[in-house]
Amino acid sequence: MExxxxxxxxxxxxxxxFGHLHVARAVRELFALSQVHxxxxxxPPHKSAELAPFxxxxxxxxxxxxxxxxxxxxxxxxxPPASVFSIDTMNKFxxxxxxxxxxxxxxxxxxxxxxxxxxxxxxxxxxSYNFVFALRPGTERIAPSDILPGKTASRVRDLTGFSKxxxxxxxxxxxxxxxxxxxxxxxxxxxxxxxxRSLAACNKSIRRLTPELVHEYIRKLHxxxxx
Numbered sequence: 001m002e003x004x005x006x007x008x009x010x011x012x013x014x015x016x017x018f019g020h021l022h023v024a025r026a027v028r029e030l031f032a033l034s035q036v037h038x039x040x041x042x043x044p045p046h047k048s049a050e051l052a053p054f055x056x057x058x059x060x061x062x063x064x065x066x067x068x069x070x071x072x073x074x075x076x077x078x079x080p081p082a083s084v085f086s087i088d089t090m091n092k093f094x095x096x097x098x099x100x101x102x103x104x105x106x107x108x109x110x111x112x113x114x115x116x117x118x119x120x121x122x123x124x125x126x127x128s129y130n131f132v133f134a135l136r137p138g139t140e141r142i143a144p145s146d147i148l149p150g151k152t153a154s155r156v157r158d159l160t161g162f163s164k165x166x167x168x169x170x171x172x173x174x175x176x177x178x179x180x181x182x183x184x185x186x187x188x189x190x191x192x193x194x195x196x197r198s199l200a201a202c203n204k205s206i207r208r209l210t211p212e213l214v215h216e217y218i219r220k221l222h223x224x225x226x227x
Contacts (some may be wrong), residue, residue, distance in 0.1 A: 003176060007036035007132075008074075008093055009107040010086060012044060012193070013057050015218060016064045017210045019191035023134045024071060027107050030167055031132065036107070037074040037093070038065060043084055052223050060063065063213035085120040090129050103130065103176055110135035113183070114147055123149040131181045137190040152181065160185040163211070201225035209222035 009024055016038070024036045040058045043051070051057070058073060065071035077088050083089070086106065093104055106129055108116075113133040116122055126148065135141075144153040157180050159167045167184065174180055196206050200218055203226040207215050218224060 003103045004097070005031055005033045005100055005103045005105065006093065006097060007031070007033040007105045007107050008076075009036050010039045010041060010049055010089065011108075012041045013061050014051050014193050015039065015057065015196060015210060015214055015223070016061045017191050017193060017214070018196055018208075019136070019189050021064060021071075021211070022188055023107065023109070023186065025188065026188075027105070027132050027134060027184070028070065030164065030186070031105055031171060031185065032168075033105065034071070035070050037041055037071055037072045037076070037088055039074045039076045041084065042077045042082075056221070056223055058215075060214045060217055062086060063217060064211045066213070087119070087121045087125040087128075088140065090125065094129075105130040105132050105163075107132045107134065109133070110139035110183070112141065114140060117147060117149045123152055126152040126155065126181060130179045133183050134188060134190050135183065135185045135210070144183075148181070156181045156183065158183045197224040 001070060006013065007024070007027060009020070013020065027033065028036050028143070038061045040054065040061055042054050054162045058075070065073060076092050077084060079092055081088070090104060090106060097104070108131070110133050116126070119125060145154040148156070155175070157170070160183055162170065171182070191209050196209050199206050199209075201224050206218070210218070
């Protein structure tokens with residue numbers, strides 16, 4: 001029986017927006033994922049921006065994915081033992097699913113590729129699971145060997161510039177028993193959470209940047225300031 005492919009999309013989602021949903025849909029299609037779990041970070045060690053309370057960020061993710069059965073809001077970081085580190089989160093998913101029946105893909109923005117070397121047990125993490133780094137407009141491009149730990153750069157499969165069909169074929173050719181680090185360019189829109197927070201604080205419209213239910217949630221609770 002063919003293994004089930006599961007995506008684990010980690011982020012602060014402060015707030016979740018159309019860029020996140022675009023990445024999740026595109027990666028789901030490219031890698032034939034059965035589910036994408038949106039893991040809401042509690043207090044990520046590499047983010048300095050002030051975060052809205054976790055409960056609000058989790059609620060907004062729930063609203064944003066409510067119409068897509070294969071997208072699931074996740075409390076994985078809070079599951080015992082609680083941990084903010086990606087390696088612990090992925091190990092939880094692996095234990096839950098069973099390594100022989102499930103292939104896991106950690107999904108992150110292209111900017112995370114520049115900092116992943118500083119993550120806890122980064123070399124072990126990158127060797128233990130598949131990674132998909134989705135480039136955003138303006139993402140700095142650096143040779144993987146310059147930014148990845150140890151010998152993990154040998155696992156990189158750069159699919160930027162590939163058509164969807166060619167990228168899918170290239171992915172299908174990979175040995176499912178070997179973890180890879182994929183770099184993809186899926187035409188993500190130029191949207192950032194910081195942009196949305198700034199607009200909301202100035203009472204400017206964010207309707208084109210977030211799902212309507214998320215927009216209403218932010219507006220009613222004045223989550224990022226403004227009146």
